[in-house]
Amino acid sequence: MRILFFGRGLISTQYAWALEQAGHTVEFYVRKGRKETFGSRIDLEMWDARKGKKLIKESWSIKLHEEILPHYDLIIVSVNTEQLPEAAQLLSAAAGNTPILIFNNLWQDLKSSIAPLPMNNVVFGFPGAGGGIENNRLRGGFLKMVFLEKPRVGTKHINQLIQACFESAHFKISWVKDMQNWLWNHFAMNAAMETEVLKRGSFPAIMNHKDSFSNVGLNIREMIPVLKARGAKPDAITLLLTKLPPALLGVLFNRVVFAKGSLPRLFMEYNNSKAGFAVLEVVREAKKTGIPLPRLTKALENSEYAKQK
Structure with a gap:
């Protein structure tokens, strides 16, 4: 081919x-x-x-x-x-x-x-x-x-x-x-992760802060109303991230999903891409419907996307 x-x-x-x-x-x-x-x-x-x-x-x-x-x-x-x-x-x-x-x-x-x-x-x-x-x-x-x-x-x-x-x-x-719903949920997860990257400065940097992954769940919780407003249904992974206590979620990410030596962790450590666009897109969507996103909005304040939100 x-x-x-x-x-x-x-x-x-x-x-x-x-x-x-x-x-x-x-x-x-x-x-x-x-x-x-x-x-x-x-x-x-x-x-x-x-x-x-x-x-x-x-x-x-x-x-x-x-x-x-x-x-x-x-x-x-x-x-x-x-x-x-x-x-x-x-x-x-x-x-x-x-x-x-x-x-x-x-x-x-x-x-x-x-x-x-x-x-x-x-x-x-x-x-x-x-x-x-x-x-x-x-x-x-x-x-x-x-x-x-x-x-x-x-x-x-x-x-x-x-x-x-x-x-x-x-x-x-x-x-x-349902690829549309799957991608909406995945994009929200990406925005939740990028919110922490904006705070720490890079994808590799969040690997060194145990609170970063605890905060991912809180960021996802904040975005649930935005997902629902556009007709998306939170999938099993999204719901799990919102239901687990933040401290437990941090342990799960650090010790299981991104355990030292795992390929997902290596992929994150090698990731030198620019973060923030996913956060900006979700914040823009939230503004249309009047849904507050204080965690995501604050993360954008000191980024190059601050004037675009």
Whole structure:
């Protein structure tokens, strides 16, 4: 299968490597000027957890394009949330009928988030990976599981294509019945985490403060009315995070979810991305409905997003 990854970011690079290892042809679309900046290789130091736990260290040769050609079997899009509207506009003009996987975190409703792309040519999914890229060096990794929405009317053939693609690379698919609700809940969880990152200064920094994860549950509790106001139903994980006492939640995150040596902890320690946009999006939504979010709003005050809320 010939696959185009939109952008040469963390998620795109890791899954492109895995799919190439499975025999697929993978290439990247990058903005004009980025081809020369990125170069033709990237250094990988990432954990592959599809079969056990294996460290991959290599200088990987990649193929970059600054235009989208009409000869791909699949396009996979994984960009920063704020970049998705621009990506959708570009693909609507350049992708033709090529099936598209949106492999992204989303807060907007699915249809408007990808306008003007047609819904029957798009499937939504979510990766199980993390880490960061700095100075052309990728540090991170991916788990065995990827999340994919169950077929909608008109998308069954695309779902089957994507399923075959990922399963050929030994990934396991977790099928999501209501992807819209799943993504809303996941985005809220991300905003709760980013609220603590804004306080501490970086993703790795929150690993060193036991109170950070206790506060995640309090941040989620604050956002429940916002989720409900937009028609979302808190899922099992969201409800668990709101029901557990903050102190117990802190212990659970520190000693189990992000235990020392675990891959999720390594992914966080390698994460050098900029935090705050998810918090801003939720605060903006809350303002529309008059719902107070004091914890999230305070976290934004000293960030670059302070004037945008």
